[in-house]
Amino acid sequence: MPFDKVVAYVNANVDIGGYAGIQTVQNPNDISVLLNKNFALPPGWAPNDLVPVGEGWQLRAEAAEQFNALKTAAGEMGLTFFVRSGYRSHWSQTASYNAIVQAGGRATADIQVARPGHSEHQLGLALDLAHRAGTTGPLSTMGFSGTREYEWLVENGHEYGFILRYPRGYTEIHGFVYEPWHWRYVGVEIASAMHTERIATYEEYYGRYLNPKVIAANMLQPNRSVVYFNGAATAFEAYSKDGGNYFKLRDLAFALNSTNKRFAVFYNDDANSITLIRGLPYTAQGGEMARGDGRARIAAPAELRIFLDGTETGFTVYSIGGSIFIKLRDLMKAIDVYVGYDTATKAITIDTSRGYEEVLL
Numbered sequence: 301m302p303f304d305k306v307v308a309y310v311n312a313n314v315d316i317g318g319y320a321g322i323q324t325v326q327n328p329n330d331i332s333v334l335l336n337k338n339f340a341l342p343p344g345w346a347p348n349d350l351v352p353v354g355e356g357w358q359l360r361a362e363a364a365e366q367f368n369a370l371k372t373a374a375g376e377m378g379l380t381f382f383v384r385s386g387y388r389s390h391w392s393q394t395a396s397y398n399a400i401v402q403a404g405g406r407a408t409a410d411i412q413v414a415r416p417g418h419s420e421h422q423l424g425l426a427l428d429l430a431h432r433a434g435t436t437g438p439l440s441t442m443g444f445s446g447t448r449e450y451e452w453l454v455e456n457g458h459e460y461g462f463i464l465r466y467p468r469g470y471t472e473i474h475g476f477v478y479e480p481w482h483w484r485y486v487g488v489e490i491a492s493a494m495h496t497e498r499i500a501t502y503e504e505y506y507g508r509y510l511n512p513k514v515i516a517a518n519m520l521q522p523n524r525s526v527v528y529f530n531g532a533a534t535a536f537e538a539y540s541k542d543g544g545n546y547f548k549l550r551d552l553a554f555a556l557n558s559t560n561k562r563f564a565v566f567y568n569d570d571a572n573s574i575t576l577i578r579g580l581p582y583t584a585q586g587g588e589m590a591r592g593d594g595r596a597r598i599a600a601p602a603e604l605r606i607f608l609d610g611t612e613t614g615f616t617v618y619s620i621g622g623s624i625f626i627k628l629r630d631l632m633k634a635i636d637v638y639v640g641y642d643t644a645t646k647a648i649t650i651d652t653s654r655g656y657e658e659v660l661l
């Protein structure tokens with residue numbers, strides 16, 4: 301199992317098993333809250349902004365608004381969604397769970413329905429969607445996976461903030477049987493990131509990006525310094541952490557390409573490594589020197605080896621939004637380029653006509 305996956309599992313408590321070491325969530329009102337067998341709602345908590353979403357069910361207002369937008373967009377494609385379940389109270393979740401325990405025993409119930417306090421239906425952020433055979437047939441959640449509606453949701457649900465919460469083949473992580481009908485609202489940003497990065501479960505996303513410990517360790521602040529590159533003020537997307545400045549590797553390669561300090565960048569996906577070769581021209585990939593949006597980012601420490609002219613480096617790197625950010629001084633020292641910082645003007649100077657100098661503190 302890849303190391304970053306192990307970290308994600310451990311961070312989300314997936315490794316300790318279902319209904320073990322249960323923690324009460326501190327952010328039940330957040331759209332992004334993780335609720336599962338290891339994370340429970342505070343006793344007595346209930347959402348206070350429920351609105352109708354059809355067939356007599358309710359969701360929290362933001363989720364309902366996005367579901368309505370989704371229905372409108374899908375409706376133009378001739379697709380129809382029926383809601384089979386939405387918000388369920390603690391009482392109603394208790395009744396659902398107990399009914400299955402009585403019918404099939406506790407073990408069976410525990411992979412089919414969440415215990416009260418652990419259900420996303422209590423958050424008012426989950427929908428069970430159903431298929432209706434013909435125009436008058438009964439609503440069926442089981443039949444939903446084979447429908448065009450389901451296929452459309454898998455491709456487009458993220459644009460409205462919805463994720464398939466219990467995908468097939470991940471029971472050991474999310475704890476339940478495959479539930480093609482159960483869709484969770486997590487917001488457009490998170491749902492889209494999971495789609496782009498192909499993260500299958502919310503536990504993995506949480507473990508990598510939302511766990512408070514992970515956030516504290518990997519939060520990078522936007523760097524607001526003016527950067528003078530060979531004398532010209534130049535906009536780079538850059539971040540700061542622990543006194544270091546992190547620049548996008550491709551931006552630096554692009555900027556240095558017109559100088560005698562140029563280097564080429566070769567990606568090797570199989571070996572999870574990048575090779576930099578000095579003296580060779582950099583081939584632009586498109587998107588270099590794009591401006592950041594000025595927001596802080598949670599970066600994943602990149603499990604990546606970087607080689608310079610065939611020798612492995614110890615560069616500190618982070619992965620942000622799929623791009624590699626590298627510690628400016630690590631790289632500039634290695635290729636012998638001057639980096640200066642003016643504390644009065646908070647300006648960073650990069651000068652390829654001078655050699656690297658250590659900072660004297």
Ligand SMILES: [Zn+2]
Pocket residue numbers: 385421426427428481482483
């Ligand atoms: Zn459900």
